[in-house]
Amino acid sequence: MDSKSIRRTFLEFFESKKHKIVPSAPIVVQNDPTLMFTNAGMNQFKDYFLGNKVAENKRVADTQKCLRVSGKHNDLEEVGIDTYHHTMFEMLGNWSFGDYFKEEAIEWAWELLTGQFKLPKDRFYATIFEGDSTENLDQDSEAKKFWMKHLPEDRVLNGNKKDNFWEMGDTGPCGPCSELHIDLRPQSEVDKVPGKDLVNQDHPQVVEIWNLVFIQYNRLSNGILENLPEKHVDTGMGFERLAMAIQGKQSNYDTDVFQPLIQWVAKKGGVEYGNDEKTDIAIRVISDHIRAIAFTIADGQLPSNNKAGYVIRRILRRAVRYGYTFLRFKEPFLHEMLDILVDQFDGVFPELTGQKDFIAKVIKEEELSFLRTLDNGLKKLDTITSGSSKTIAGSTAFELYDTYGFPLDLTALIARENNMEVDEAGFKKEMEVQKNRSKSAGKQTTGDWTVVNEGDDVTFLGYTDTQSTTKVLRYREVKQKDKTQFQIVLEATPFYAESGGQVGDTGYLQFTDEKIEVVDTKKENDLIVHFTKKLPASLDGEVKAVVNESKRRLTENNHSATHLLHAALREVLGDHVQQKGSLVNDKILRFDFSHFSKMTAEEIEEVEQIVNQKIRENIALDEKQNVPIEKAQEMGAMALFGEKYGDFVRVITFDPRYSVELCGGTHVPRTGNIGLFKIVSEGSSAAGVRRIEAVTSVEAEKFYKQKLNLITELEEMLKNPKDLKKSVENLVKENLANQKKLDQLNNQQAGQIKNQLKNDAKEVNGKKLITYKGEFPSVDSMKQVAFDLKREVDNLVLLIGANINDKPMLTVMLADDLVKNGMNANEIIRKMASAIKGGGGGQPFYATAGGKDLSGLDEALKIGTDLIEAS
Numbered sequence: 106m107d108s109k110s111i112r113r114t115f116l117e118f119f120e121s122k123k124h125k126i127v128p129s130a131p132i133v134v135q136n137d138p139t140l141m142f143t144n145a146g147m148n149q150f151k152d153y154f155l156g157n158k159v160a161e162n163k164r165v166a167d168t169q170k171c172l173r174v175s176g177k178h179n180d181l182e183e184v185g186i187d188t189y190h191h192t193m194f195e196m197l198g199n200w201s202f203g204d205y206f207k208e209e210a211i212e213w214a215w216e217l218l219t220g221q222f223k224l225p226k227d228r229f230y231a232t233i234f235e236g237d238s239t240e241n242l243d244q245d246s247e248a249k250k251f252w253m254k255h256l257p258e259d260r261v262l263n264g265n266k267k268d269n270f271w272e273m274g275d276t277g278p279c280g281p282c283s284e285l286h287i288d289l290r291p292q293s294e295v296d297k298v299p300g301k302d303l304v305n306q307d308h309p310q311v312v313e314i315w316n317l318v319f320i321q322y323n324r325l326s327n328g329i330l331e332n333l334p335e336k337h338v339d340t341g342m343g344f345e346r347l348a349m350a351i352q353g354k355q356s357n358y359d360t361d362v363f364q365p366l367i368q369w370v371a372k373k374g375g376v377e378y379g380n381d382e383k384t385d386i387a388i389r390v391i392s393d394h395i396r397a398i399a400f401t402i403a404d405g406q407l408p409s410n411n412k413a414g415y416v417i418r419r420i421l422r423r424a425v426r427y428g429y430t431f432l433r434f435k436e437p438f439l440h441e442m443l444d445i446l447v448d449q450f451d452g453v454f455p456e457l458t459g460q461k462d463f464i465a466k467v468i469k470e471e472e473l474s475f476l477r478t479l480d481n482g483l484k485k486l487d488t489i490t491s492g493s494s495k496t497i498a499g500s501t502a503f504e505l506y507d508t509y510g511f512p513l514d515l516t517a518l519i520a521r522e523n524n525m526e527v528d529e530a531g532f533k534k535e536m537e538v539q540k541n542r543s544k545s546a547g548k549q550t551t552g553d554w555t556v557v558n559e560g561d562d563v564t565f566l567g568y569t570d571t572q573s574t575t576k577v578l579r580y581r582e583v584k585q586k587d588k589t590q591f592q593i594v595l596e597a598t599p600f601y602a603e604s605g606g607q608v609g610d611t612g613y614l615q616f617t618d619e620k621i622e623v624v625d626t627k628k629e630n631d632l633i634v635h636f637t638k639k640l641p642a643s644l645d646g647e648v649k650a651v652v653n654e655s656k657r658r659l660t661e662n663n664h665s666a667t668h669l670l671h672a673a674l675r676e677v678l679g680d681h682v683q684q685k686g687s688l689v690n691d692k693i694l695r696f697d698f699s700h701f702s703k704m705t706a707e708e709i710e711e712v713e714q715i716v717n718q719k720i721r722e723n724i725a726l727d728e729k730q731n732v733p734i735e736k737a738q739e740m741g742a743m744a745l746f747g748e749k750y751g752d753f754v755r756v757i758t759f760d761p762r763y764s765v766e767l768c769g770g771t772h773v774p775r776t777g778n779i780g781l782f783k784i785v786s787e788g789s790s791a792a793g794v795r796r797i798e799a800v801t802s803v804e805a806e807k808f809y810k811q812k813l814n815l816i817t818e819l820e821e822m823l824k825n826p827k828d829l830k831k832s833v834e835n836l837v838k839e840n841l842a843n844q845k846k847l848d849q850l851n852n853q854q855a856g857q858i859k860n861q862l863k864n865d866a867k868e869v870n871g872k873k874l875i876t877y878k879g880e881f882p883s884v885d886s887m888k889q890v891a892f893d894l895k896r897e898v899d900n901l902v903l904l905i906g907a908n909i910n911d912k913p914m915l916t917v918m919l920a921d922d923l924v925k926n927g928m929n930a931n932e933i934i935r936k937m938a939s940a941i942k943g944g945g946g947g948q949p950f951y952a953t954a955g956g957k958d959l960s961g962l963d964e965a966l967k968i969g970t971d972l973i974e975a976s
C-alpha cells in the first residue's frame with residue numbers, strides 16, 4: 106500500500122467511527138508561550154483538554170505536521186543517524202474530548218492495524234503505565250485488561266514514567282499512556298531474541314508506532330498534577346513508521362515517503378544509497394531536513410537570527426554542511442528538492458504547492474549566504490580538530506558561531522565526527538557576555554492561575570463595544586527579572602488581544618474602588634489575557650472594562666487600510682503577492698509580502714492612488730462571522746498559510762470585487778474613516794519578502810503637513826518667490842558659478858603669495874629660509890604654495906604660520922637634499938606646534954600642525970627660525 110493510501114485509510118477509518126476529520130494545525134505555533142513548534146497532534150486541542158474551550162466535535166482525527174527539534178521533545182541528534190526519528194514528521198491521531206475513553210481507543214487501534222492494515226498480530230507489544238508512588242499514581246490495569254483481549258499477558262509490558270506517562274511540555278495536559286510497539290525483524294532473528302527484550306531499547310526494527318494517551322491531568326508550574334474536569338483520549342501514530350511497517354521495510358527512509366528524496370540526493374551526489382554509512386547518513390539528514398525547512402517556511406517562519414527562525418536556520422545549515430562535507434555539494438542544492446516535496450504532498454498539504462517558488466527562493470538565499478562562510482569556517486575547524494587537544498574551546502565555538510554562522514550543534518557534530526568535544530559551558534558563557542552586551546530580557550516565571558469565578562468560555566465584545574461590565578474569571582502573576590506583571594482573564598471583554606498583526610488594546614479596569622491600568626492584551630491559545638502592573642485589593646464583584654478608544658480607532662484605520670493595500674498590491678504587482686507578516690498599531694501599518702523585486706516609484710504611486718480611491722469611495726464594512734470556511738473561500742477570501750482556522754471563520758469585505766479577507770481584527774465601519782493613506786517606505790525585509798510602511802488619517806496628515814511646512818519655510822527663506830523650484834534651481838546654479846570663481850581667486854591669491862615669498866628667501870647656513878605669517882583662503886591653497894615653492898627653490902626651508910578662517914595652522918617644507926642630510930620636518934613642526942597649543946606631523950619633508958592659539962603664530966615661527974639658524 107502506498108503512503109498516500111495509508112494516510113487516507115487511517116482518516117477514513119476514524120471517519121467511519123464518527124470522527125470529524127480536521128486539517129493539520131500550522132507547524133509554527135502562535136499564541137502559546139510554552140511552545141515554539143507543534144510537537145504533537147494534541148497541541149492544537151490543548152484548550153479542550155484544559156477546559157478553556159468547549160470542543161465543537163467530541164471526536165476528531167487528523168494528520169498533524171510535527172517538528173521535534175527544540176524543547177521537551179528534541180530528536181535532532183538522532184535524525185539521520187537512526188532510521189526512524191525525523192525532525193518533521195506526520196502524526197496521525199484520533200481524539201476524544203470527554204467522549205470515549207480507554208476501551209474504544211485500544212479496540213480501534215487494534216482493529217485498524219491488524220484488521221485494515223493487516224499487520225501481523227504476533228509482532229505487537231503493548232506497554233502500560235506501571236504507576237508511580239512519588240506522584241501517587243496507580244498502575245493502569247484498565248488498559249492492561251483491554252489489551253489482553255487481543256494480546257497474551259507476556260506481550261503487555263509495564264512501562265515507567267519516562268515511557269508511559271506522556272507530557273507535552275513542563276506544564277499542561279498529560280496522563281498515562283499505552284504504546285504499541287512492533288517487531289519488524291526477520292523471523293530468524295525473532296527466534297533468537299524475543300522482541301519483548303527489545304521494546305524501548307532503541308532497536309531500529311522494534312519500534313514504537315502508536316501512543317495512546319489518556320489525558321486526565323494538568324501539570325502545574327510547581328510540578329503538581331491537578332485532575333482535569335473530564336477524561337480525554339489523545340493518540341499519535343508516526344505516519345512514516347507506519348508506512349515502514351506496512352510496506353515491509355526496515356527503515357522509514359526505504360518507504361515511498363522518503364525514497365524520491367533519497368534517490369535525488371544520491372544521484373546529485375553521484376553516489377549510491379546504501380553503500381557507505383557516512384554518505385548514507387548525509388543523504389538521510391538532507392532528505393529529512395528539507396521537509397522541516399520547507400514546511401516551517403510555508404507556515405510563515407522565515408530563517409532568522411533568533412527563536413523559531415534560528416531553529417530553522419540551524420537545521421538548514423546542518424543540511425548544507427552534510428551535503429558540503431560528505432557529498433561535495435559546493436553550490437546551493439536544497440531548494441531544488443522542492444519539486445519532489447510539492448509532488449508528494451499535493452492534495453495533502455496545499456501550503457507547499459501554493460508557495461513553491463517563494464519557499465525555494467528563501468531557501469536558496471539562505472544556502473548561498475551560508476556557503477559563503479562555510480568554507481572558511483570548516484578550514485578553521487580543521488586546524489583545530491587536527492591538533493592534539495580533545496576539546497574545542499568555548500571561545501572557538503563562539504567565534505565559529507559569531508563569525509562563520511556555525512550553530513553550536515553543528516560545531517558539536519563536527520567535533521563528534523572527530524572524536525572531540527565542545528566546551529559547551531564555555532560557549533554559553535561567551536554567549537552570555539554577548540547577550541548582556543545587548544541586554545537580554547531574562548527568563549520569566551509564570552505562576553498558576555487562581556480562579557476567582559468559575560467559567561470557561563471567554564466572550565469577546567470588541568467588535569461592537571469598547572466597554573463592558575463583567576467579572577474576573579482568573580488571574581496570575583508573571584515575574585521577569587525585577588519586573589512583576591499580572592494577567593487577568595475576564596468573562597466578557599471588549600479588549601482586543603494582539604493577533605493577526607493588530608496590537609492588543611490598552612485601557613483600564615474599574616473595580617469597586619480602584620482603577621487598574623491595562624498595559625497590553627494578549628492571547629494565550631483562546632484566552633484573552635489583560636496585562637496589568639498591579640492587582641486591586643479585591644477581584645470579586647463587578648468590574649468595568651474600558652478600552653482606550655481613540656487609540657483603538659486609529660489602529661482600526663490602519664488595519665482596514667492594510668486590507669486595501671493588500672488588494673492594491675495584488676492588482677498592481679500580481680497574484681503572487683501574499684501576506685508574509687503585518688503589524689498594525691495606532692501610529693503605523695507595516696506589511697510584509699512575497700515579491701521578488703524592489704517596487705518602482707510608479708508602482709508605489711499606483712498602489713497609493715488605488716488605496717486612496719477606495720477610501721474616497723467610502724465603502725461600507727461588510728463583516729460576516731461564522732462563515733463556513735469553504736463558503737468564505739468561494740467568496741474569494743484567501744486563507745493565509747500558517748494561520749489556524751476553524752470550520753467557521755470571520756470574513757471582512759470591502760467591496761466583494763475588491764477586498765475579501767479572513768480576519769479576526771477590528772475595522773472601520775466605512776473606508777472613508779481612514780481619511781488618507783501614504784506609503785512612507787518600501788524595502789526588503791528578507792529574501793523574497795518586501796516590506797511597506799504606511800500611515801493613515803492623523804499620521805498621514807502629519808506627514809504631509811511636515812512636508813508642506815518645509816516648503817513654506819523654504820519659501821520664506823527665499824523671500825516668497827513666485828516659482829520655488831525655479832528659484833532653488835537658480836540658487837544651485839549661482840552657487841556652482843560662485844564656487845568656480847572663488848577657486849580661481851584662491852588660486853590667483855596663492856600664486857601671488859608664492860611669488861612674493863620666493864623673493865623673500867634668506868640665506869641661512871647654506872639653506873634658503875622662507876618664513877611667512879599671514880592668511881590663507883584654504884588648507885589646500887597653503888599646501889599648493891608649499892609644494893610649488895619646493896619645486897622652484899633649491900635648498901628650501903619653508904616655515905608658514907597661517908591663519909585659515911581664524912584657526913592657526915603651521916607648515917614646514919624641506920628640500921629633498923636637506924632631508925637626505927638628516928633634517929626632519931616632523932621634528933621641527935612638533936617644536937613649533939607647542940606655541941599654538943596644538944600638534945601634528947607628516948613626512949620628513951613635509952609636515953603640518955593645527956592648534957588652538959592664533960596668537961602663538963609669531964612665537965611658533967621664531968622657534969622654527971631659531972632651530973634653522975642654530976643648525
Ligand code: ATP
Nearest residue numbers: 173180189190191194313314315316341342343346
Ligand atoms: P520515541 O520513543 O520513538 O522517540 P516518543 O515516545 O517520543 O517516540 P510520542 O511522543 O509518543 O513518541 O509520539 C507518538 C508517535 O509519534 C510515536 O509512537 C512515533 O510513532 C511517532 N514519533 C515520535 N517521534 C518521532 C520522530 N522524531 N520521528 C518520527 N516519528 C516520531
Ligand code: MG
Nearest residue numbers: 173178179180
Ligand atoms: Mg521521542
